[in-house]
Amino acid sequence: MRKLAFLLIPLSAVCAAQAPVAPVRDVTDTYFGTPVKDPYRYFENTKDAEVIAWIKAQGAYARKTLDAVPGRAELLKEVTRYGDSTPGRIGQVIQSGDHVYYQKRTPPETQFKLYVRTGWSGAERLLVDADQFKTPGASHMAIDYFAPSYDNRYVAVGLSPDGSEDSVLRVIDVATGKDTGTALPRARFGAAWTLDDRILYTRLRKLPDNAPKTEQYLDSTAMLHKIGEDASKDIPLFGREAAPAVAMTPKSLPYTFVVPGSKWLFAGFNEGNSSEFTLHVAPATALRPKTLGAKPIPWRKVFDASDKVTAMAVHGDYAYVLTHRASPQYEVRRVSLASPNVDKAPVVVPASAGVIMEIAGARDGIYIKRMKGGLSELSRLSYTRGARPVPVPLPYAGDAGTLVADVRVPGTAFFLGTWTRFGGIFHFDPAAAKVADTGLQPQGPFDSPKDLVSTEVEVTSHDGTKIPLSIVHKRGVKLDGSNPTLLEGYGAYGYVFSPYFRPSFLPWYEHGGVYAVAHVRGGGENGKAWHDAGKGVTKSNTWRDAIACAEYLIKAGYTRPDKLAIWGTSAGGIFAGRSITERPDLFAAAIMSVPSADTLRTEFGQNPLNTEDYGTVKEEASFRGLLSMSSYANVKDGVKYPAVLATGGVQDPRVDVWMPAKFVARMQAATTSGKPVLFRVEDDAGHGMGATTTQVYAERADYFAFLFWQMGLPAFQPKP
Numbered sequence: 001m002r003k004l005a006f007l008l009i010p011l012s013a014v015c016a017a018q019a020p021v022a023p024v025r026d027v028t029d030t031y032f033g034t035p036v037k038d039p040y041r042y043f044e045n046t047k048d049a050e051v052i053a054w055i056k057a058q059g060a061y062a063r064k065t066l067d068a069v070p071g072r073a074e075l076l077k078e079v080t081r082y083g084d085s086t087p088g089r090i091g092q093v094i095q096s097g098d099h100v101y102y103q104k105r106t107p108p109e110t111q112f113k114l115y116v117r118t119g120w121s122g123a124e125r126l127l128v129d130a131d132q133f134k135t136p137g138a139s140h141m142a143i144d145y146f147a148p149s150y151d152n153r154y155v156a157v158g159l160s161p162d163g164s165e166d167s168v169l170r171v172i173d174v175a176t177g178k179d180t181g182t183a184l185p186r187a188r189f190g191a192a193w194t195l196d197d198r199i200l201y202t203r204l205r206k207l208p209d210n211a212p213k214t215e216q217y218l219d220s221t222a223m224l225h226k227i228g229e230d231a232s233k234d235i236p237l238f239g240r241e242a243a244p245a246v247a248m249t250p251k252s253l254p255y256t257f258v259v260p261g262s263k264w265l266f267a268g269f270n271e272g273n274s275s276e277f278t279l280h281v282a283p284a285t286a287l288r289p290k291t292l293g294a295k296p297i298p299w300r301k302v303f304d305a306s307d308k309v310t311a312m313a314v315h316g317d318y319a320y321v322l323t324h325r326a327s328p329q330y331e332v333r334r335v336s337l338a339s340p341n342v343d344k345a346p347v348v349v350p351a352s353a354g355v356i357m358e359i360a361g362a363r364d365g366i367y368i369k370r371m372k373g374g375l376s377e378l379s380r381l382s383y384t385r386g387a388r389p390v391p392v393p394l395p396y397a398g399d400a401g402t403l404v405a406d407v408r409v410p411g412t413a414f415f416l417g418t419w420t421r422f423g424g425i426f427h428f429d430p431a432a433a434k435v436a437d438t439g440l441q442p443q444g445p446f447d448s449p450k451d452l453v454s455t456e457v458e459v460t461s462h463d464g465t466k467i468p469l470s471i472v473h474k475r476g477v478k479l480d481g482s483n484p485t486l487l488e489g490y491g492a493y494g495y496v497f498s499p500y501f502r503p504s505f506l507p508w509y510e511h512g513g514v515y516a517v518a519h520v521r522g523g524g525e526n527g528k529a530w531h532d533a534g535k536g537v538t539k540s541n542t543w544r545d546a547i548a549c550a551e552y553l554i555k556a557g558y559t560r561p562d563k564l565a566i567w568g569t570s571a572g573g574i575f576a577g578r579s580i581t582e583r584p585d586l587f588a589a590a591i592m593s594v595p596s597a598d599t600l601r602t603e604f605g606q607n608p609l610n611t612e613d614y615g616t617v618k619e620e621a622s623f624r625g626l627l628s629m630s631s632y633a634n635v636k637d638g639v640k641y642p643a644v645l646a647t648g649g650v651q652d653p654r655v656d657v658w659m660p661a662k663f664v665a666r667m668q669a670a671t672t673s674g675k676p677v678l679f680r681v682e683d684d685a686g687h688g689m690g691a692t693t694t695q696v697y698a699e700r701a702d703y704f705a706f707l708f709w710q711m712g713l714p715a716f717q718p719k720p
Helices: 049-067 072-083 503-510 528-532 540-555 572-582 599-604 608-614 620-629 658-670 693-710
Strands: 027-031 034-038 089-096 099-105 113-118 125-128 141-148 154-161 168-173 179-184 191-193 198-203 221-226 235-238 252-258 264-271 277-283 300-303 309-315 318-323 331-336 347-349 355-361 366-372 375-381 390-392 404-406 409-418 421-429 434-437 452-460 466-474 485-489 514-518 564-569 589-593 643-649 677-682
Touching (some): 049 072, 113 141, 154 191, 168 198, 221 252, 331 355, 347 366, 355 404, 375 409, 503 693, 514 540, 540 564, 564 572, 572 658, 599 608, 643 693
Parallel strands (some): 564 589, 643 677
Antiparallel strands (some): 027 034, 099 113, 113 125, 191 198, 198 221, 221 235, 264 277, 277 300, 309 318, 331 347, 355 366, 366 375, 404 409, 421 434
16 A cells, blocks of 8 residues: 655645646657647656655645635534434445345444344344454555355455555454454455355456556456465466456456356456446356366356447346347347347347336346436336336335345345435335335435425537436525536446435535536436447547536526536546636636546556546547547646646545646646646545545535635635
């Protein structure tokens, strides 16, 4: 684990009245005859003392500046009070037979812990407090994932320090809550179990000391581990080394799993960050200890990426696959595992209005979530041949989150929320044909504010395409252009920006704020075609859709440019960064959270798998798309840019901290607006996963204070 805190910085540098200036050291790369200057290439060496010192000083300058904003301390109190107003918050939920496992945070705790109960109404029992595994030098530990064994004897838990996602897989005895002593390193992508309690997991390869970070995700292997044995004895099952007869590339991410009631061992892999995956099967008997290792596992392909399968549920000898091969709105087909052919497999859930987002298999059938107009529709398809999906009634209109199901148990559970209601966890009982609140998620006094309303509109983008825009505000807002407005978006990987509400956001509304979400191309709100229309060479649609939505908010009277801000996180940094570099006149400020700001250098960073969505500089058309989407490369000298607050996490395994660092340095040097460009850096944080609520609340208070300051709200203006 790498920290910045070890370096001693002179007090004068940390407490400077102005942001520290980074020297320009131009490096010029020429791609297909086009020269591209990179004035801060040297930032990519984050082990260099000069780079560390600059990042550290920038963080100190940002902290001093934000703390000096009047009202910031009070905002933090408000955010914390609202955020901690409920008796508890529930995270991921998994059902295994009659056991229900879930993560829960009880205020004033700042991290989620793992609990278990028997049945939805059983007594709660604590299983794992991540901090009991705290490593030397870590400020906190986080649960990255968990997976119970099918007999509920064990639960595998991925734990990492300081938001690094550098998971070590540990195994906990469910009956006693005690650690079994198993510790499997480099187990970043979750785990599964065999029916006889052996662990199936994907292990990143151990890199040589001087190997570049670009190789950390390459050539990973799906492994088999027996509890009680040393990890050095783990058996490779699937991957380029374990299955040489199966065609893979270094970027293939392999995994294996079994399903109760099915005689097959499954092995799949995604190509980098691609949603589509390839699936192979072999007889589950290949895992018998006497058979394993005696001869190669006889893998047989069921489908590959060309079949456009993004999700699957298994029932016996059949795989129910979610595919966009025939329709960008997706459909579900039933594929025989004995004689697979996706193209000729019967369609059991056809494409229609809306987009099928998810499927899950239970004992009584397949559950299907479809999104239409920002709202979820849920249905159930029994396994009977010729059956048709039957609607599952929802208690209110909203978004049904991840479906929770087990092939051994009837029914499904799901989280249901809206833009103005935190929501709860509900369970559908097929025998009673009713949906009931499990009570697992307690309701707080601010979880369903009566004075918030949401509106769905469609905005015409630059090419005539209609872009969905969700707008949330207090009832009775005046359309006189005076409202502080925050426009958020993402637009990458086919991710769907679903309705959600957090009480910790209430201070924004209480200060007159409007919150809007632009469902731009590159996301998956309108199906696969929507994703494809905003990736790689078509990526410019993402920020041009954002600009169209910003213009609509101004034209409709919600706000005006001096009170409008844009917010993007991670790949959403393209959404926000390219909006302000293309139309700086539209915005007062921008929030860029751990942003992918220098896309030309993505494949040379620690996560080269993003090329599946962004592109590669090795191909001319792709390079030109990357150059177009790079916020860093499109900053121009002498432009009056909006105020910018960018964030970076030193432990970030997805977007290197040098990406926002380079963008901040370039923006500070180029802008002539006189508005602040701040770099908020956290030493013990990563990409946001595993962050404590203390960190989340402090960041939210900083965002609000910064925006209210830049939007001219009197209570947040520093005294002369």
